[in-house]
Amino acid sequence: MPEAVCISRLAHTYMADSPLAQVALQDASLTLPSGKISALVGENGAGKSTLLHFINGLLLPRSLGVVQVLGQDLAAADLDLGMLRQRVGLVMQYPQQQLFERFVGDDIAYGPRQLGLTGDVLRERVYGVMRVVGLDPEAFSNRHTFSLSGGEMRRAAIAGVLATQPELLILDEVTTGLDPLGRQQMHTLLRQLAVGGTTVLIVSNDMDEVLALASHVVVLNRGRSVFEGSCQALFNRDDLAAWGLVPPAVIAMRDTLRAAGTPLDDMIDSLDDLEEALWQAWRA
Amino acid sequence: MPETLIRAENLSFSYALEGSESISAIKELSLEVAVGEYLAVVGHNGSGKSTLAKCLCGLLVPTSGSVSVAGLDTRQPSNLVAIRAQVGMVFQNPDNQFVSTVVEEEVAFGAENLGVPLPELRERVDAALQATGLLELRDAKVHTLSAGQKTRLAIADVLVMQPRGIILDESTAMLDPINRLALLSLLRDLHQRGLAIILVTHYMHEALDAQRILVLKDGRQALAGTPREVFAHEPELQALSLELPLVTQLALAFGRRGWDIGLPLNVDELLAAMGEARRA
Numbered sequence: 214m215p216e217a218v219c220i221s222r223l224a225h226t227y228m229a230d231s232p233l234a235q236v237a238l239q240d241a242s243l244t245l246p247s248g249k250i251s252a253l254v255g256e257n258g259a260g261k262s263t264l265l266h267f268i269n270g271l272l273l274p275r276s277l278g279v280v281q282v283l284g285q286d287l288a289a290a291d292l293d294l295g296m297l298r299q300r301v302g303l304v305m306q307y308p309q310q311q312l313f314e315r316f317v318g319d320d321i322a323y324g325p326r327q328l329g330l331t332g333d334v335l336r337e338r339v340y341g342v343m344r345v346v347g348l349d350p351e352a353f354s355n356r357h358t359f360s361l362s363g364g365e366m367r368r369a370a371i372a373g374v375l376a377t378q379p380e381l382l383i384l385d386e387v388t389t390g391l392d393p394l395g396r397q398q399m400h401t402l403l404r405q406l407a408v409g410g411t412t413v414l415i416v417s418n419d420m421d422e423v424l425a426l427a428s429h430v431v432v433l434n435r436g437r438s439v440f441e442g443s444c445q446a447l448f449n450r451d452d453l454a455a456w457g458l459v460p461p462a463v464i465a466m467r468d469t470l471r472a473a474g475t476p477l478d479d480m481i482d483s484l485d486d487l488e489e490a491l492w493q494a495w496r497a
Numbered sequence: 498m499p500e501t502l503i504r505a506e507n508l509s510f511s512y513a514l515e516g517s518e519s520i521s522a523i524k525e526l527s528l529e530v531a532v533g534e535y536l537a538v539v540g541h542n543g544s545g546k547s548t549l550a551k552c553l554c555g556l557l558v559p560t561s562g563s564v565s566v567a568g569l570d571t572r573q574p575s576n577l578v579a580i581r582a583q584v585g586m587v588f589q590n591p592d593n594q595f596v597s598t599v600v601e602e603e604v605a606f607g608a609e610n611l612g613v614p615l616p617e618l619r620e621r622v623d624a625a626l627q628a629t630g631l632l633e634l635r636d637a638k639v640h641t642l643s644a645g646q647k648t649r650l651a652i653a654d655v656l657v658m659q660p661r662g663i664i665l666d667e668s669t670a671m672l673d674p675i676n677r678l679a680l681l682s683l684l685r686d687l688h689q690r691g692l693a694i695i696l697v698t699h700y701m702h703e704a705l706d707a708q709r710i711l712v713l714k715d716g717r718q719a720l721a722g723t724p725r726e727v728f729a730h731e732p733e734l735q736a737l738s739l740e741l742p743l744v745t746q747l748a749l750a751f752g753r754r755g756w757d758i759g760l761p762l763n764v765d766e767l768l769a770a771m772g773e774a775r776r777a
Contacts, residue, residue: 235641256673257644306671307590360514363589363667364542389670390589392541392699394738418673459674462702462743469764484743488750495771496756 216281217381217412218245218268223278224436225263237263239436241278245429250403250413252427254420256457259433261416262306265383268414269301270294283380299328302379306386306416308370309359317361317369318343318354324377342372347398363390371399381412388422400426420461424448424482432456449479463487499531502662502693503553503584507562509716510548522548524716525562532661535684535694537704540713541738546697549713550666553695555580567661582611584662584693585655589670591647600642600650601626601635608657625656628690629683645676649683662693669703681706701728702742705762712737725760 225238238260245251253261266272267280273287274280280287283300305311314320322339330338340350346368353365361369367390374382384403388396403413403426417423423430424444432440432447434456440447447453448460459465463484470487471477475494481487505528511519522545530536530553540546551557552564555571567583569576585607588594597603604622613621626632629649634642642650648668655663665684669677685706688694696707701724704710710727712720714737720727728734728745741749744767748758758770 257671257676357514360512360520362543363547386671390542390667390699392738393740395542418671418677420674454675457673457675459678466743466764470768473764473768475768484746484750488747491747491771492751492754492756495775 215247216244217247217283218243218414219279219281220244220264220267221279223264223267223274223280225260225267225272225277227263237436241433241436241438243431243438243441245412245414247412248407248410249428250407250415250426251429251431252423253414253416253431253433254418254423254458255433257418258435259457260436261433262385264433265303265385265414265416268381268383269303270297271303299377300379301381301383302374302377304371304374304382304384304387306389308363308367311370311373312358312366314358316354317348317356317358318350320358320369321373321376324373328377338376339372342375345375345402346372347395348372364392364395367391368395379411381414382406383414383416385416386418387415388417388419396422420448420459421463424461424464432458445479445482448482499534501529502532502534503530503564503566503695504528505549505553505559505562505564508549508552508559508564509561510545510552510557511560512548522716523552526716526718527562528553528711528718530662530693530695533688533691533693534709535688535707536696537707537710538695538697538713539699539701539704539710539739540719543715544713544737545716546713547666548716550586550664550695550697554584554586554664556586578611581607582658583660584664585658585660586664586666587648587651587655587668589667591651591668594651594654595639595647598639600631600637600639603639603650604631604653604657607654611658621657621659625653628656628687629653643676644671645673645679648672648676648680652683652687656687660692662695663687664695664697666697667699668696669698669700677703699739701734701740705742712739724762728760728762 221242223238223241227235227237241264255261268282270287285297312320314323318339322335325335325338343350348368388399407413427444430444430447431438448464453460464482467477467481467487477490481490505526508523508526510523511521513519538546555577558572564571566580569580571580595603596606601622604625605618608618608621626635629652631649631653669680684694698704705724710724720730728741731749744761744763748761751758758774761767761770
């Protein structure tokens with residue numbers, strides 16, 4: 214199946230029909246290719262987190278819009294939410310919200326335990342994902358969950374979701390609060406997962422991260438999907454600011470240098486490219 | 498010799514766990530922040546940045562060593578009210594620090610608790626809302642604000658105390674790019690107006706505005722100096738998993754190719770340095 218997620222004309226209002234009603238989504242459509250890394254971007258309040266909650270069934274389409282996830286129509290009468298959430302892993306924006314066990318190892322083991330894993334198989338699974346996220350199992354399994362630093366909590370939350378081996382992995386601002394090394398490790402991990410067939414969706418405010426990771430980008434603006442396509446098509450537009458976006462740092466720098474008279478073409482989208490082009494322009 | 502606002506001497510802080518266990522987060526750190534100084538604190542996850550931030554405003558009391566704010570020792574409970582009026586803190590997730598439902602009441606809360614009389618309270622609230630660009634939202638419900646507005650509201654909460662310093666713990670982390678730039682610009686304004694700024698961040702490019710950068714490693718000072726002085730230690734920074742700003746990375750890449758253009762910190766300096774190097 215080529216598409217992991219297909220959303221069409223989705224709308225959602227929180228606390229509809231009440232004085233506190235707040236429109237989050239007005240008209241959002243998107244398609245996420247299977248086995249690829251996609252990114253959902255947009256300014257604060259654009260509706261990104263709401264959209265994510267639809268993809269793993271935390272919110273269900275009521276009247277407006279169609280949501281299909283891994284071949285399953287979320288409005289279907291026979292929808293098995295438990296099965297859906299086994300297949301769709303969600304790492305939330307604030308990791309503290311999804312950690313609850315007293316010890317780190319138990320917290321990460323919670324998901325696989327629900328799937329029936331025990332003994333050595335369980336321990337292997339837990340230790341495996343801990344290594345993957347950069348938490349040394351020996352040092353961290355018996356640490357108190359809430360004695361972790363912010364970045365360590367984030368890693369633990371991600372490990373807990375990875376431990377159930379979801380087919381579709383959704384990460385809301387996953388590298389926020391991680392240091393550069395942590396971010397690089399996370400990027401490597403997400404690329405490996407995608408190569409292994411996992412569909413990955415990231416929500417990010419860091420356009421450098423989007424450029425580095427995503428092959429497909431969706432822009433939300435005030436509850437509407439306003440762009441869907443490649444990073445290159447997005448970041449070479451000159452109207453990003455209207456959507457509350459800025460180009461990745463390397464592209465912003467390319468454009469500033471170009472405006473100052475150095476010939477640099479639109480294909481340049483990495484620091485290596487920029488270094489080579491500047492070298493050619495200034496030294497050769 | 499500039500006047501000192503915050504002084505940490507041999508500061509150590511450990512988090513007590515159950516039983517006799519503890520985790521040492523800050524180890525024998527000495528630091529002075531001058532009145533009106535802009536200091537950036539950077540370091541890897543778990544390096545002690547947030548703990549240091551909380552020690553510097555008296556939210557955490559040193560396990561050993563001392564911290565004083567405007568000469569007031571944070572170990573002395575009777576000093577805390579006065580310390581809070583000198584230095585305020587903004588957390589990464591501002592929702593954790595709001596107490597009221599309406600913007601203007603939220604801003605008034607701190608000063609009201611200090612017993613500031615009404616006409617002055619009104620002036621202070623207006624000034625704080627003005628400085629943070631929230632005047633038009635004074636009657637808005639706090640929960641309806643965007644993330645960028647909430648961060649500015651948390652700053653307004655601090656400004657109403659008329660402090661001499663403000664500490665921000667990864668306050669840009671949850672913001673979209675435009676709000677991130679807007680926040681950095683607000684901090685420059687506040688610094689211009691004489692406020693000491695202590696910005697905790699993972700991003701070296703956000704530390705460029707600072708007069709001094711403190712790099713933490715495992716609770717100790719690894720490096721300290723002006724941005725240019727600190728960036729000159731590229732290998733150490735890489736070992737600490739900290740990324741230099743792009744411009745600086747480019748200049749260092751040229752250096753490795755045998756073209757030394759120094760250490761520019763922004764695009765203008767880069768262009769000037771390349772121009773100069775080519776003429777030479």
